[in-house]
Amino acid sequence: MIGLRYSRAKHKNRFISFISLSSMIGIMLGVAVLIIGVSAMNGFEQELRQRILAVVPHGELETPDKPFANWQQVVEKIEQDHQVIAAAPYIKMTGMLQKGNDMKAVAVKAIDPAQEQLVTQVNQYMPAASWQSLSQVNHEIVIGQGIAKQLGLVVGDKVTLILPNTSNSHKLSAPKRARLTVIGLFEVGGQLDNNLAFVNLGLAETLTPGVNGVAFKTNDVMDAMAISKRVGYASGERVYIRPWLRSQGNIYQDIQMVKTLMYVILLMVVAVACFNIVSTLVMSVNEKKSDIAILQTMGARPALIRNIFIVQGLLNGVVGALLGVVIGTLAALNLTAIFNGVEVLLGRQLLSADVYFINFIPTQLQLSDVSVIAVVAIVMSLVATLYPAWRASKVQPAQQLGHG
Structure with a gap:
C-alpha cells in the first residue's frame, strides 16, 4: 500500500518523475517492438514453409x-x-x-x-x-x-x-x-x-x-x-x-539469425529502460529518507522497507510491460495491413517478390512469445529494484531524524 502511494505521489524533484515516466515508456516500447518483430519473423518462417516448401x-x-x-x-x-x-x-x-x-x-x-x-x-x-x-x-x-x-x-x-x-x-x-x-x-x-x-x-x-x-x-x-x-x-x-x-536453408537461417539478434538487441533496450528504474528509486530513496526513518521508529523492519521500494519500482515495469503487450499485440495482428498502408502512403513497393519470396510483411502472433517477453521484462524490472530497495533498508533513523 505504501509503495503504491509513493508511486502516485508527486515528487519534490520533477526530474525523478521524468526519469520514472521515461523508464515506463522505454519498457513499453521495447516490449511492443519486440512482440512486433518476433511476430514478423514467425510470419516469414510460416510463409517459408507454406510457399517455398510447397514447391521444394x-x-x-x-x-x-x-x-x-x-x-x-x-x-x-x-x-x-x-x-x-x-x-x-x-x-x-x-x-x-x-x-x-x-x-x-x-x-x-x-x-x-x-x-x-x-x-x-x-x-x-x-x-x-x-x-x-x-x-x-x-x-x-x-x-x-x-x-x-x-x-x-x-x-x-x-x-x-x-x-x-x-x-x-x-x-x-x-x-x-x-x-x-x-x-x-x-x-x-x-x-x-x-x-x-x-x-x-x-x-x-x-x-x-x-x-x-x-x-x-x-x-x-x-x-x-x-x-x-x-x-x-x-x-x-x-x-x-x-x-x-x-x-533453401539460407533463407531459414537468415530468419532465425535476425530473430535471435532482435531478441538480444531489443532486450538490451528493455534493460536500459530498467536501469532508469534504478535511477528513479535511488533518487526517491534519498528524497524519502526522513519518511523511512519515521517508519523504522514505528517498528517497520528492513524487509518491509525493501518491499515498499520494490513495489514502487516494479509498478513501472509491470505497467510498461502490460502497455507494451497491448500495443505490440494490436500492431502485430494488423501488421500486414499497416505495412500495406505505409506502401500506399510512400507510393512504392518496399518488398519485391523478385528478391524476397513474398512482397508483403507476414505476421504470426504466438502467445508463448508474448508471455516470455512480458515475463522477462517484468523480471528485469524486479532485478533493477533490488539494489535501491536494499539501500533504503540501510537508512539509519537516528542519523536522519537528528538532522531533521
Whole structure:
C-alpha cells in the first residue's frame, strides 16, 4: 500500500518523475517492438514453409552421372522409411528457353503429376487445367511468372527448349531442341519464379536418358537432413543427398539469425529502460529518507522497507510491460495491413517478390512469445529494484531524524 502511494505521489524533484515516466515508456516500447518483430519473423518462417516448401521437396536423391537403372525400386525403398510420407521420380534438366531472339536459362523439372502432388503442393500455384494437362505426354510446359515476364510469354505461346546433348561420345554434338506450348504460369515468389519450369515426365524421357532423381516428403521438415542421409544410404544407390536445408536453408537461417539478434538487441533496450528504474528509486530513496526513518521508529523492519521500494519500482515495469503487450499485440495482428498502408502512403513497393519470396510483411502472433517477453521484462524490472530497495533498508533513523 505504501509503495503504491509513493508511486502516485508527486515528487519534490520533477526530474525523478521524468526519469520514472521515461523508464515506463522505454519498457513499453521495447516490449511492443519486440512482440512486433518476433511476430514478423514467425510470419516469414510460416510463409517459408507454406510457399517455398510447397514447391521444394523436403529431400531429394540425385544420380551423379547416369540415370537410375530401376527408379521404381528406389521409390519403394525410400517409402519404406517410417518418416517418409511419399516419394516421386523426376528428371532435372538445365537448358535454355528461346522465343525469337530472346533466351533464358531455366531449370526444367519433369514430373509425374499424380505422384508429385503427394510430395509437393506446386499444383496449388498454377491453374488446375494446366496441372491436368501435364498428366499427358504432350509437348507442353508450365513456366514461372518471372520467366514469362522476361521472355514476354503468355499462355498459348510457342517456345523452344534447348538442351545439351548428353551422348556418351566425346564429339561435339548439336543440342537437342523441343518445340513446346506454354499451357500455364505459376507464381510462388522469389527466384523460383525466375528459373523453374515443369514438363511431363514421359516427354522428358524422350529427350534425356531417364529418371535421375527421386524427391520425397517427410513427417518432420526440420529433421529433413538426418532423414535424407538415412534414406540415401538405404537406397543402395550412388546418389547426391539434397535436403531442402541445403538448397533453401539460407533463407531459414537468415530468419532465425535476425530473430535471435532482435531478441538480444531489443532486450538490451528493455534493460536500459530498467536501469532508469534504478535511477528513479535511488533518487526517491534519498528524497524519502526522513519518511523511512519515521517508519523504522514505528517498528517497520528492513524487509518491509525493501518491499515498499520494490513495489514502487516494479509498478513501472509491470505497467510498461502490460502497455507494451497491448500495443505490440494490436500492431502485430494488423501488421500486414499497416505495412500495406505505409506502401500506399510512400507510393512504392518496399518488398519485391523478385528478391524476397513474398512482397508483403507476414505476421504470426504466438502467445508463448508474448508471455516470455512480458515475463522477462517484468523480471528485469524486479532485478533493477533490488539494489535501491536494499539501500533504503540501510537508512539509519537516528542519523536522519537528528538532522531533521
